[in-house]
Amino acid sequence: MEGLTLSDAEQKYYSDLFSYCDIESTKKVASNGRVVELFRAAQLPNEVVLQIMELCGATRLGYFGRSQFYIALKLVAVAQSGLPLRVESINTVKDLPLPRFGASKNEQESRHTTSYSSDTENQGSYSGVIPPPPGRVQVKKGSVSHDAVQPRTSTDQQESTSPVVSPQQSPPTSPHTWRKHNRHPSGGNNERSLAGPGPFWSPFSEAQTGSSAGDAVWSGHSPPPPQENWVSFADTPPTSTLLAMHPASVQDQTTVRTVASATTANEIRRQSSSYDDPWKITDEQRQYYVNQFKTIQPDLNGFIPGSAAKEFFTKSKLPILELSHIWELSDFDKDGALTLDEFCAAFHLVVARKNGYDLPEKLPESLMPKLIDLEDSADVGDQSGEVGYSGSPAEAPPSKSPSMPSLNQTWPELNQSSEQWETFSERSSSSQTLTQFDSNIAPADPDTAIVHPVPIRMTPSKIHMQEMELKRTGSDHTNPTSPLLVKPSDLSEENKINSSVKFVSGNTVDGYSSSDSFTSDPEQIGNAVTRQRSHSGTSPDNTAPPPPPPRPHPSHSRSSSLDMNRTFPVTTGQQQAGVVAHPPAVPPRPQPSQVPGPHVHRPVDAEGLITHTSTSPQQIPEQPNFADFSQFEVFAASNVNEEPDDEAEKHPEVLQVEKSSDPSGSLRVAKTDGRIEEKTAASAPANVGKSTTPLAPPPKPIRRRLKSEDELRPEVDEHSQKTGVLAAVLSSQPSIPRSVGKDKKAIQASIRRNKETNTVLARLNSELQQQLKDVLEERISLEVQLEQLRPFSHL
Amino acid sequence: MRKKNKNKNNKNLNASWLKPYSLLQNYPLYIRSIPAEQELKFHYTVHTSLDVVDEKVSAMGKALVDQRELYLGLLYPTEDYKVYGYVTNSKVKFVMVVDSSNTALRDNEIRSMFRKLHNSYTDVMCNPFYNPGDRIHSRAFDNMVTSMMVQVC
Numbered sequence: 001m002e003g004l005t006l007s008d009a010e011q012k013y014y015s016d017l018f019s020y021c022d023i024e025s026t027k028k029v030a031s032n033g034r035v036v037e038l039f040r041a042a043q044l045p046n047e048v049v050l051q052i053m054e055l056c057g058a059t060r061l062g063y064f065g066r067s068q069f070y071i072a073l074k075l076v077a078v079a080q081s082g083l084p085l086r087v088e089s090i091n092t093v094k095d096l097p098l099p100r101f102g103a104s105k106n107e108q109e110s111r112h113t114t115s116y117s118s119d120t121e122n123q124g125s126y127s128g129v130i131p132p133p134p135g136r137v138q139v140k141k142g143s144v145s146h147d148a149v150q151p152r153t154s155t156d157q158q159e160s161t162s163p164v165v166s167p168q169q170s171p172p173t174s175p176h177t178w179r180k181h182n183r184h185p186s187g188g189n190n191e192r193s194l195a196g197p198g199p200f201w202s203p204f205s206e207a208q209t210g211s212s213a214g215d216a217v218w219s220g221h222s223p224p225p226p227q228e229n230w231v232s233f234a235d236t237p238p239t240s241t242l243l244a245m246h247p248a249s250v251q252d253q254t255t256v257r258t259v260a261s262a263t264t265a266n267e268i269r270r271q272s273s274s275y276d277d278p279w280k281i282t283d284e285q286r287q288y289y290v291n292q293f294k295t296i297q298p299d300l301n302g303f304i305p306g307s308a309a310k311e312f313f314t315k316s317k318l319p320i321l322e323l324s325h326i327w328e329l330s331d332f333d334k335d336g337a338l339t340l341d342e343f344c345a346a347f348h349l350v351v352a353r354k355n356g357y358d359l360p361e362k363l364p365e366s367l368m369p370k371l372i373d374l375e376d377s378a379d380v381g382d383q384s385g386e387v388g389y390s391g392s393p394a395e396a397p398p399s400k401s402p403s404m405p406s407l408n409q410t411w412p413e414l415n416q417s418s419e420q421w422e423t424f425s426e427r428s429s430s431s432q433t434l435t436q437f438d439s440n441i442a443p444a445d446p447d448t449a450i451v452h453p454v455p456i457r458m459t460p461s462k463i464h465m466q467e468m469e470l471k472r473t474g475s476d477h478t479n480p481t482s483p484l485l486v487k488p489s490d491l492s493e494e495n496k497i498n499s500s501v502k503f504v505s506g507n508t509v510d511g512y513s514s515s516d517s518f519t520s521d522p523e524q525i526g527n528a529v530t531r532q533r534s535h536s537g538t539s540p541d542n543t544a545p546p547p548p549p550p551r552p553h554p555s556h557s558r559s560s561s562l563d564m565n566r567t568f569p570v571t572t573g574q575q576q577a578g579v580v581a582h583p584p585a586v587p588p589r590p591q592p593s594q595v596p597g598p599h600v601h602r603p604v605d606a607e608g609l610i611t612h613t614s615t616s617p618q619q620i621p622e623q624p625n626f627a628d629f630s631q632f633e634v635f636a637a638s639n640v641n642e643e644p645d646d647e648a649e650k651h652p653e654v655l656q657v658e659k660s661s662d663p664s665g666s667l668r669v670a671k672t673d674g675r676i677e678e679k680t681a682a683s684a685p686a687n688v689g690k691s692t693t694p695l696a697p698p699p700k701p702i703r704r705r706l707k708s709e710d711e712l713r714p715e716v717d718e719h720s721q722k723t724g725v726l727a728a729v730l731s732s733q734p735s736i737p738r739s740v741g742k743d744k745k746a747i748q749a750s751i752r753r754n755k756e757t758n759t760v761l762a763r764l765n766s767e768l769q770q771q772l773k774d775v776l777e778e779r780i781s782l783e784v785q786l787e788q789l790r791p792f793s794h795l
Numbered sequence: 796m797r798k799k800n801k802n803k804n805n806k807n808l809n810a811s812w813l814k815p816y817s818l819l820q821n822y823p824l825y826i827r828s829i830p831a832e833q834e835l836k837f838h839y840t841v842h843t844s845l846d847v848v849d850e851k852v853s854a855m856g857k858a859l860v861d862q863r864e865l866y867l868g869l870l871y872p873t874e875d876y877k878v879y880g881y882v883t884n885s886k887v888k889f890v891m892v893v894d895s896s897n898t899a900l901r902d903n904e905i906r907s908m909f910r911k912l913h914n915s916y917t918d919v920m921c922n923p924f925y926n927p928g929d930r931i932h933s934r935a936f937d938n939m940v941t942s943m944m945v946q947v948c
Binding site for chain 1: 917918921922923924925932933934935
C-alpha cells in the first residue's frame with residue numbers, strides 16, 4: 001500500500017469507523033457485513049465501491065486490514081467529492097472532506113443494539129459544529145485551536161445533556177458495544193470529525209462518534225447507553241436533520257425521548273430480557289403482567305382457567321403450536337389453569353417469542369413459578385417504576401423462592417432430567433403426592449382448587465370398631481333382652497358387608513362421610529354389639545366374623561328411611577315384645593342355605609346382595625318401605641298381637657339356629673312361606689319343596705328386576721314386617737340414641753330384607769329352571785315321537 | 796437387554812388411537828416407533844389389534860364398566876412381536892408393540908409404561924390449546940415417549 005497520510009480528524013474518524021466495522025476486534029475486517037453497509041451508506045454507485053475495494057487492495061487480500069480500510073475510506077471521500085478514483089489521489093488530494101455515509105437509519109437500528117447514546121450529543125455536537133463548517137474544510141491538520149473550540153462546545157453540550165440522559169439509562173443492551181466504546185480512548189475530540197460533514201451525517205456516524213464521546217463523559221456513570229435513546233433514535237433522526245440549535249435540540253431530544261420510551265415497552269422489554277439471563281422478568285414487566293392478570297382474574301391468588309388463557313394468548317397471534325408449547329412449559333402443576341406465576345411465565349415467553357427468541361425446551365429457572373408474596377412484588381415494582389431498570393430485577397424472585405423450598409427443590413430436578421420426570425410421574429400417580437402438591441400450590445382459593453376426594457379406609461375403622469367392642473365386652477352382661485341383642489349382632493354381621501357395599505354403590509360422598517361419622521357411631525353400636533356378643537355365647541359364628549361396619553349415618557339413610565324416622569317412634573311401644581320376636585327369626589336365614597361354613601355363604605350372599613343392591617335401585621326395597629310403613633304399623637301390630645307367644649317360642653330355636661342350619665331354615669322358610677302363601681299360592685309349595693335343598697343362591701341381580709310385581713308384594717310385606725321388628729328393636733335399645741340408631745337399624749333391616757328377598761327369588765329361580773328342564777325334556781321326547789310318526793305320514 | 800444392532804428391535808408406541816363413540820372411527824393421534832423405517836408395518840399391526848381391543852372391551856359387559864381394568868394386557872402374540880393394549884375411560888386406546896425377543900420386559904413394566912403414557916396424555920389434554928382429536932405434537936409428550944423407548948431398548 002502506498003503510504004497514507006491522514007489528518008488527525010481523518011485518522012480518528014477512520015479509526016472509529018474501523019473499530020465499528022471490526023466487530024471481532026481482529027484488526028481486520030471482512031468484506032461483508034458492516035463494511036459493505038458502510039460503503040453502501042456512502043451512497044456511491046456499486047462500480048465505484050468495487051473499484052474502491054479493488055484499489056485499496058481488499059479484494060486481493062480478501063479482507064480489510066486497517067490500512068486497506070483507511071485507504072478505502074479515503075477513496076470514498078475522494079469519490080464523494082467527485083474526483084476520479086486513483087490510487088494517487090489518496091495522498092494528493094488535499095482538502096478532502098471526510099467520507100460521508102448516509103446509511104438508512106432503520107437498518108442500523110436493527111443491526112446494532114448500541115446505543116447511540118446521545119442523539120443529544122450528536123445533536124449538540126453537530127449543531128455546535130455547524131457554524132464553522134467552512135472553516136473546517138480547510139483545516140487538514142492541526143487547527144487545533146479550531147478543533148479545540150468545537151470539542152469544548154460539544155463537550156459542554158454533552159455534559160449538559162448527559163445528566164438529562166443518564167437517569168434514563170437502562171441496563172446495557174449488548175456488551176460488545178460497550179467493549180467497542182472502550183476501545184475509543186479519545187473523548188470529545190471525536191467531535192472534530194463531525195465538524196466536516198454536511199447535513200448528511202447519518203445518525204449512524206453521529207451516534208458512533210457521539211457515543212464514544214459519550215462514553216468518555218459517562219465513564220463515571222453506570223453502564224451504557226439508555227435504551228430510550230436507542231429507542232428514541234428512531235424518532236430523532238427526522239429531527240436531527242433540522243439543524244436546530246442545541247438547546248432546542250436538547251429539548252427535542254428530551255421530549256422525543258419521553259415519547260419514545262413510553263411507546264416502546266416491548267423493545268425495552270426485549271432489551272432487558274436479553275441481558276445476562278434472557279429469561280429474567282424485570283419489575284416493570286412483572287408489573288405489566290400482573291396488571292394483565294388482573295384484567296382476566298381480579299383475584300391475584302386465583303387461577304385463570306385454560307379457556308380464558310387460551311383466548312388471551314391467542315390474541316398475540318402466535319401459532320397455536322407455539323402457544324401450546326408455551327402452555328406446556330408454563331403450566332407447571334398441569335392443572336389446566338394458570339396461577340399468577342404461571343401466567344407471568346407464559347406471558348414472558350410469549351413476549352420473547354414475539355421478539356424473535358426461540359422457546360426453550362424446558363422452563364428457565366427464573367420463570368419457574370414460586371409462591372409469591374404479592375406485597376413484595378408490588379413494592380419492588382413501585383420502586384423501580386418506569387424509570388430505568390435497576391441492576392438486578394432478579395432480586396425479587398430469588399427472595400421468594402425460600403417460601404417454597406421443597407417445591408423448588410423438586411421442580412428443578414424434575415425439569416432437568418427425563419428420568420426424574422418419569423419418577424415424578426410415577427409418584428404423581430399416587431394420590432398422596434397429588435394431595436400434597438395441591439395443598440402447596442393453591443391453598444387460598446378453595447373454589448377453583450382441584451378438589452379431590454380424600455381416601456378414607458374402611459378397614460381401620462373396622463379395627464377401631466373391634467377395639468371399641470373389646471373394651472365394652474365387660475359391660476353389661478346381664479341384659480334380659482337377650483334376643484334383642486342376638487338379632488342386632490346378626491344384623492350387623494351381615495350388614496357390615498352390605499353396608500360397605502352400599503357405600504360403594506351409593507354416593508361416594510356418603511361413603512366418605514359415613515366413615516367420618518363412624519367414629520361417633522361406634523360407641524353406640526359398640527354397646528349393642530358387644531352386649532349381643534356377650535350373650536351369643538352359643539353361637540361362636542357370631543364372634544368369628546369381623547365387627548360390623550360403620551353404620552351409615554343420617555345422610556345416607558336420608559335417601560332410604562325418612563319414613564323410618566317418622567314411623568319408628570310411633571311403633572315403638574306397641575310392638576316391642578312381638579316385634580322383637582321377628583328379627584331373631586330372620587338372621588339365621590342365610591345360613592341354612594349353605595353347605596360350607598358361614599363365611600363362605602356370607603360372601604356369596606353378600607355378593608348376591610352386593611349385586612342386588614348395586615343393580616337394583618335401592619328404591620325398590622325402600623320405596624315399598626315408604627309405602628308400607630303405614631301399613632306396617634297396623635299389620636305388625638296385628639301380627640304381633642296375634643302371635644306373640646309363637647314368636648317367643650321361636651326365639652330360643654332361632655338362637656340356636658346359628659349352629660344348626662335346618663331347623664332355623666325350616667323355621668324361617670316356614671315364616672317366609674307363610675308370607676308368600678298369603679299372596680301367591682302357587683309358588684308356595686315350590687318354595688317349601690325347594691327350601692330343603694341347600695342351595696347357595698347364585699347371584700342374580702338383574703333377574704330381580706325381571707320378577708313380577710307379584711313377587712315384590714310379598715317381599716314388601718316381609719319388609720314391612722321386618723321394619724316393624726327393627727323399629728321395636730331400636731326402641732328397646734335405650735343406649736342407642738334414637739336418631740342415629742334407628743337409621744342404622746333401618747338400613748340393616750332393609751339390607752336383611754333385600755337379602756331374604758334375594759334368596760327367595762333365587763330359590764324360585766332354581767325351581768323354575770328345574771321345571772324348565774323337565775319341560776324341555778318332555779318336549780324333546782315328544783318331538784322324537786313325532787319324528788318317528790311323521791316319516792310314515794310323509795311317505 | 797436389547798441390543799441396538801438388531802433390526803427387529805422395535806418399540807412401536809402407537810399411543811392413543813382415538814375412537815369417538817359416535818362415529819366409530821379409529822384414527823391415530825400419535826404414533827412413534829424405533830427404528831422408524833418400519834413404521835408402516837406397525838401401522839398395520841396396530842390397526843389390526845384394534846379389533847382385539849374392541850373385543851376385549853365389549854366382552855366385559857356393561858355391568859362391569861366401572862370395574863373394568865384399563866390395562867388390557869397382551870392382546871395377541873405373533874411370531875415377531877407382542878402387542879399390548881390399554882384403553883382409557885374415554886375410549887382412547889394405547890397400543891404398544893414390542894419385539895418378541897425382548898424377554899426381559901415384564902408385565903408390570905408394561906403397566907407402568909402405560910400409566911406414564913396415560914399421565915402424559917392427560918397433561919396434553921389439560922392444555923387448552925390442544926383440541927381433542929388433533930394429532931399430538933406436544934414436545935413434553937414426545938420427550939416422555941422417547942425416554943420410555945430408550946429405557947426399554
